[in-house]
Amino acid sequence: MSDRDTDGAVDPEGAVPAPVPFLDLHGVHAALRDPLNQAWSAVLGHGRFINGPEVAAFEGAFAEYCEAEHCVGVANGTDALELILAGLGIGPGDEVLVPTNTFVATAEAVVTVGATPRFVDVLPDTLLIDPDAAAAAIGPRTAAIMAVHLFGQMTDMPALSALASKHGLALIEDAAQAHGARFAGRRAGGGGVAAGFSFYPGKNLGALGDGGAVVSNDAALVGRIRQLADHGRSQTDRYGHEVVGRNSRLDTLQAAALHVKLPVLDEANRARAAAVAQYRKSLPAWCVPVGVHPHAEPVYHLAVVQVPDRAATARALDAAGIGWGIHYPVPCHLQPAFARYAVEPLPVAEAAAEHILSLPLSPTLTNEQVERVSRVLDSAGP
Numbered sequence: 551m552s553d554r555d556t557d558g559a560v561d562p563e564g565a566v567p568a569p570v571p572f573l574d575l576h577g578v579h580a581a582l583r584d585p586l587n588q589a590w591s592a593v594l595g596h597g598r599f600i601n602g603p604e605v606a607a608f609e610g611a612f613a614e615y616c617e618a619e620h621c622v623g624v625a626n627g628t629d630a631l632e633l634i635l636a637g638l639g640i641g642p643g644d645e646v647l648v649p650t651n652t653f654v655a656t657a658e659a660v661v662t663v664g665a666t667p668r669f670v671d672v673l674p675d676t677l678l679i680d681p682d683a684a685a686a687a688i689g690p691r692t693a694a695i696m697a698v699h700l701f702g703q704m705t706d707m708p709a710l711s712a713l714a715s716k717h718g719l720a721l722i723e724d725a726a727q728a729h730g731a732r733f734a735g736r737r738a739g740g741g742g743v744a745a746g747f748s749f750y751p752g753k754n755l756g757a758l759g760d761g762g763a764v765v766s767n768d769a770a771l772v773g774r775i776r777q778l779a780d781h782g783r784s785q786t787d788r789y790g791h792e793v794v795g796r797n798s799r800l801d802t803l804q805a806a807a808l809h810v811k812l813p814v815l816d817e818a819n820r821a822r823a824a825a826v827a828q829y830r831k832s833l834p835a836w837c838v839p840v841g842v843h844p845h846a847e848p849v850y851h852l853a854v855v856q857v858p859d860r861a862a863t864a865r866a867l868d869a870a871g872i873g874w875g876i877h878y879p880v881p882c883h884l885q886p887a888f889a890r891y892a893v894e895p896l897p898v899a900e901a902a903a904e905h906i907l908s909l910p911l912s913p914t915l916t917n918e919q920v921e922r923v924s925r926v927l928d929s930a931g932p
């Protein structure tokens with residue numbers, strides 16, 4: 551798999567078309583080098599590498615961006631999810647509904663707090679959690695639903711909210727792939743009890759290393775999470791530890807970089823959407839992009855298509871120097887680490903896992919590159 555490729559080398563002879571990287575992080579940062587250098591240099595100057603002023607400044611700006619009240623920076627997106635669960639008191643004896651088509655981190659967070667993931671199938675067009683399947687999986691021990699906004703598209707939050715309130719469950723958003731996405735006009739981060747974001751470098755808003763955040767409108771929950779993430783430290787006595795916490799903080803250097811990148815996030819998301827619109831026009835008919843719910847406004851973290859013969863398609867892309875990925879080749883309930891939690895086959899996700907393929911997508915992707923990918927696919931067609 552080539553989904554860690556970040557660099558698009560140019561052929562020196564100009565004879566062979568240049569490779570198309572799966573993700574062009576180099577291009578994304580090229581225009582931001584000066585402001586990023588200045589921001590990091592300021593942190594080097596004041597030396598407050600932990601809890602420096604850039605952390606609170608970014609937290610405020612990101613909460614506002616998400617149209618929510620509070621944000622706590624944490625070390626990564628997985629910790630964000632785990633801290634939300636811990637802050638809600640979810641643990642041993644509790645079950646949490648998790649769509650099986652997600653990055654394993656969603657399920658990991660559930661297991662880390664001692665709760666049990668209950669895997670749920672997805673819808674065949676969007677590959678997001680199926681609200682009816684979620685309803686059918688609710689039992690006496692169900693405590694929460696993980697609403698995973700995969701590939702940049704939000705799940706149907708009104709449907710899941712109705713389910714959560716009917717059964718008294720916490721609705722938690724995994725927004726690691728959905729910075730800025732909307733559903734029915736509402737942004738990711740403000741529609742559930744809390745949302746976990748990742749700033750892994752390849753995400754729509756990426757740090758220059760690991761980072762994450764919890765966004766929420768619940769001040770009491772946010773206070774508990776802030777405390778848990780800082781060794782359970784008392785808010786009023788720095789040497790008083792009231793609960794057993796841990797260490798999960800957003801570094802000042804990463805907060806400074808994220809604050810430089812946040813103002814251009816919407817523009818980058820629009821560029822991703824334009825590239826996906828271009829793919830939709832130029833891809834051969836057998837390359838079927840994942841569907842978009844009529845109320846969703848995705849931010850296109852990934853350009854996922856379903857193809858009949860993935861191995862052949864991937865070979866053609868490799869031969870042409872075009873990056874690709876699979877998100878995800880093995881649904882969580884079939885991963886060895888999580889198989890013990892599988893209670894039933896999840897046929898939609900299992901079938902889709904054989905056919906999904908993620909095409910190159912970056913805010914810098916040009917129409918020419920999209921056309922070239924489409925031509926290569928066309929010539930590899932069935």
Ligand SMILES: *Cc1c(COP(=O)(O)O)cnc(C)c1O
Pocket residue numbers: 626627628629652653655656698700724726727747748749750760761762
């Ligand atoms: C990236 C990701 C995470 C985990 O984020 P990290 O910052 O890598 O820990 C969780 N859920 C989903 C859906 C992700 O894509």
